[in-house]
Structures are given as C-alpha cells and as structure tokens.
C-alpha cells in the first residue's frame with residue numbers, strides 16, 4: 001500500500017484557471033474534419049452536414065477555444081481556397097499528410113460549427129510558405145466589419161458579421177525540419193515579429209502566439225525560444241509549447257511519469273521567457289499557449305500510417321487513429337494536472353486533437369461516435385477545475401524510472417472557486433502494483449462535504465473503448481472516501497486517475 005498526505009489551503013493560489021486551458025485542436029488531417037465532425041450522409045447530420053452525435057460529445061467534453069486549421073497542414077494552406085461557393089473551391093495537395101484537401105469545409109463552415117459547440121475560434125496562419133501580406137488578408141477578411149475588398153467578400157460569401165477572431169498562431173512548429181518552410185530561429189523570429197506588428201496595425205488587441213519548440217527534445221530547444229522571443233518579445237503575448245507522450249519499449253513506469261517531463265518543459269520555457277524579459281528590461285510577461293499536447297503513438301504513424309506515392313493522395317484517409325488505454329488516460333489526466341499546476345503561466349492550451357485523429361472522440365462513417373478513455377479526465381477536469389489553481393503540499397513515496405529518475409508515486413493538484421465555494425482535487429496513482437491511501441488535510445477549507453468522487457481505473461490497464469465495445473471503460477464512483485475532522489481519506493487503485501469535488 002502506498003501512503004500519501006496532501007495539504008490543501010485555499011490561500012495558496014497559483015493563478016486563475018483560464019477557460020482557454022480546456023481548448024482543443026481541429027486540423028485538416030485524416031478524418032478529423034471529413035468523416036469526423038462533418039459527414040453529410042450520416043443519419044445524425046444536421047442541415048449543414050455536421051454530425052449531431054459528435055456535436056453532443058464535443059459539448060459534453062467541455063472544450064473552450066479550438067485551434068484551426070493546422071498543424072503541419074497550415075504551412076501549405078491557402079486560406080482563399082476555403083471560402084466562397086463550395087463548388088468553386090479547388091482540390092489541393094496537402095503535402096503535410098500526403099492527402100487531397102477538398103476544401104468542402106472551410107472558414108465559414110468551421111465557424112458555423114463552432115457556434116454549435118459553443119467554442120471560440122483560434123486561427124493559425126501560414127508562415128511556412130506564405131507571409132505577412134497573406135496574414136493581413138485573412139485578418140481583414142475575418143475581422144473587419146465591411147467596406148473593404150476582403151471584408152465585403154466575406155459578407156458576399158454569406159457572413160455579415162465579422163468572425164472577430166482574437167487568438168492567432170503565427171505559424172506552426174517552424175523549428176521542425178518536417179515543416180513546409182521550416183526556418184532558423186533568427187529567420188522565424190524576424191518574420192513573426194514583422195507579421196505581428198503588421199497585424200497589430202489592424203487591431204492592437206489581438207492575442208498573438210509565437211511558435212516555440214515542437215518538443216522539449218528538439219536539438220534547438222531553449223535556444224529557439226530565446227532567439228524567437230528576443231525578436232518578438234514586444235509583439236506577441238504567448239510562446240507555444242507542444243508535447244506528445246507514448247509508452248516506449250514496454251516501459252510503463254516512465255510513461256506514467258510523463259507529467260514530470262511536462263512540468264520541466266513548462267518551467268524551462270518560463271525561465272527562458274523571463275530571461276529575455278530581464279535582458280530586454282521589459283515589464284511585460286509572456287505566457288504559454290500549450291497548443292498541442294496529448295498521448296500520441298508517433299512511431300505507429302511512421303511505420304504503419306504514413307502515405308506515400310506520387311499518384312496516391314487520398315481524401316480523408318485513416319491517419320493517427322490511436323486507440324487509448326486506461327494507462328494512456330491516466331497519463332493524460334496527469335498532463336492536465338501539470339497544466340493546472342502552472343495556471344499562472346499556462347493560460348491557453350489545446351488538446352491535440354478533437355475527433356478521430358489522436359482524439360478523445362472517435363467516429364465510424366455511417367456508424368457510431370464514442371468516447372475514448374481520454375475523454376473522461378478531460379470532461380471532468382474541464383467541468384470541475386474552476387476558480388484558482390492551488391499550490392498543494394504533497395508528501396508521497398516515490399519510485400525509480402529509466403526516463404526521469406526518482407519520481408513521486410502520487411501526483412495531485414487542487415482548484416478552489418471562491419464564487420461557488422467549491423474545491424476540486426485531481427489525483428493520479430502511478431503505482432502499477434499498489435493502491436494508495438491519500439490523507440487530505442482539509443482543515444483550511446473548514447468542514448467539507450464530498451459532492452463527487454470519480455475514478456478511472458481497470459484491472460486491465462490496457463483496456464480501451466473500441467468500435468464494437470465502445471463502453472468497455474468508463475468512470476466509476478469512488479466510494480472509499482471517508483470524511484473526518486479536518487481530513488479526508490481516499491483510496492486510489494493502481495494506475496488510476498481520480499477527481500474529487502468538495503463543498
């Protein structure tokens with residue numbers, strides 16, 4: 001049995017939990033858009049061709065802002081292709097994913113869909129194969145009310161009100177050699193600064209994201225952030241982080257500790273941004289947009305999924321359709337804990353991605369839509385993590401990992417909402433063998449009542465929800481909770497994720 005002690009005090013705040021922490025990402029990739037959110041022939045399709053079963057699941061997931069339309073896709077994207085009469089839109093090669101993009105769903109259709117799921121649009125612009133002028137054009141098209149060539153074109157295309165997009169990503173993963181138009185930090189920093197300045201001449205209140213490293217394991221990590229921010233510090237609001245984790249070589253122990261790596265990644269980028277702040281003598285603080293994070297079995301993409309051939313450019317192929325286990329969901333829930341723990345500096349995040357492509361929601365053409373295991377920690381955290389993130393004191397046993405050295409067996413974070421009086425606690429048990437009894441010191445909260453106690457665990461840590469068995473894994477009420485005088489104890493099964501809601 002693992003023992004741990006957690007102390008929660010609502011006075012020890014880290015920062016406000018920004019709703020944008022619960023963002024996601026829809027890329028024109030595989031079956032995320034076509035045969036994912038959009039399938040006109042499906043029995044649940046609405047008049048616009050969007051699947052209503054998917055809309056219902058996206059709403060249940062509780063997604064705030066959605067990054068669009070890529071990803072690697074955006075670095076070859078001509079936004080003009082995606083507006084105007086659908087029948088006139090060109091079919092284009094998508095070099096990033098070796099597919100054909102039909103442009104059947106574009107800016108207007110996606111914005112319409114966002115209204116159905118109550119989410120905000122976060123647009124990425126192409127700074128790989130295009131530049132400042134095209135960025136200004138899409139901004140004028142999207143955000144100017146009317147009276148100019150491009151805004152009037154939007155109105156003529158059926159959208160009278162401006163889209164009013166606030167958050168803009170200045171390119172995607174420009175440090176990655178795989179990226180169309182990949183640049184050095186110096187070259188990217190210059191074009192990002194120039195483009196941001198130009199965009200702010202249209203609207204100084206835009207929120208702009210400069211590309212950080214596509215992973216903390218890139219050879220240029222750290223130096224990339226320093227150089228890019230040195231060029232862009234006055235022009236942008238955020239630097240991005242991207243991180244994907246997977247179990248490698250059967251090393252479940254290291255995989256379960258992935259959040260240790262995410263913590264380190266965030267803290268290193270914060271330190272680098274603050275170093276640039278000091279060097280520039282700036283009073284402004286740059287925050288993090290963690291705009292791609294998830295579990296992703298990337299090796300599978302390279303070995304099984306990757307499409308090749310000069311005459312082989314399929315429409316909406318099955319790509320990156322990872323099926324997630326309980327262990328994956330525990331790691332995933334722990335990544336959310338890491339994001340919350342840094343809520344003072346990570347003020348926006350996007351789960352990559354939303355439907356079918358490394359996604360919490362899966363669909364089958366003409367068939368069902370279902371929740372993957374990762375759906376559950378996201379939906380519950382998005383619903384319960386309100387108010388402010390708290391700095392908690394955690395005393396726990398630890399274990400040795402090959403990947404990250406000695407790491408704690410238990411991880412946890414809490415949030416406290418002064419308006420509702422609710423406190424939420426999110427915990428993981430990384431032990432593969434032992435249940436854990438966690439004693440939570442709640443004295444600083446006064447008397448508490450438990451409103452909800454939900455756990456994700458299974459005797460088979462590799463159990464999944466798949467077509468034909470879509471409800472194999474779900475959340476269960478954790479009935480081990482005992483409330484005492486100023487304390488509460490809860491038992492966490494091995495390899496599990498738990499959420500508690502306290503009043």
Ligand code: AHR
Pocket residue numbers: 027070071072073172173214292352353
């Ligand atoms: O989310 C899948 C891909 O991962 C994105 O297109 C890219 O930005 C990242 O490498």
